[in-house]
Amino acid sequence: MSLNCEIVKDLVAIYTDDSASPKTVAEIEAHLSQCEDCTDYYRQYQKINEKSPVLSDEPFAVPLSYTKLAKRLRIRRILERISFIAAVIAAVAATFLFLKWLWKAGRADDE
Ligand SMILES: [Zn+2]
Structure with missing residues (x-):
């Protein structure tokens, strides 16, 4: 054979x-x-x-195939991107809330 x-x-x-x-x-x-x-x-x-x-x-050696490793790195990169976007959204939201609070505080002063 x-x-x-x-x-x-x-x-x-x-x-x-x-x-x-x-x-x-x-x-x-x-x-x-x-x-x-x-x-x-x-x-x-x-x-x-x-x-x-x-x-x-x-000691830190883990039997990983390169495909698995590449997949993990890809997932990590995606997670990093998502957390970056989440941070940007949080910053924008915080700024918006702060401006809204300032605006309200300004109106309260006018009354
Ligand atoms: Zn052959």
Whole structure:
């Protein structure tokens, strides 16, 4: 049985972290020895994996995939934008209420 490129690329993750079965490892290695495209993919995957905190010993390291990380950063950016808009609205509302209070106070003085 020989694996196709799509399957090999899916399996690269478990191959890289040594959780593939010996049979799968043999199949992947057989494919990689013949397929330049998958070998490139595997090298890129390894490069990304080196930078990933998964294998790091640092105490704050959390196993996060880059997609999850990117999603989190995107959510954080959206939340920052929302809190900025909320702050602007609060400032405008506070100014409005203050002016209204000033206006009322001025009218009270006139009476
Ligand atoms: Zn291939």
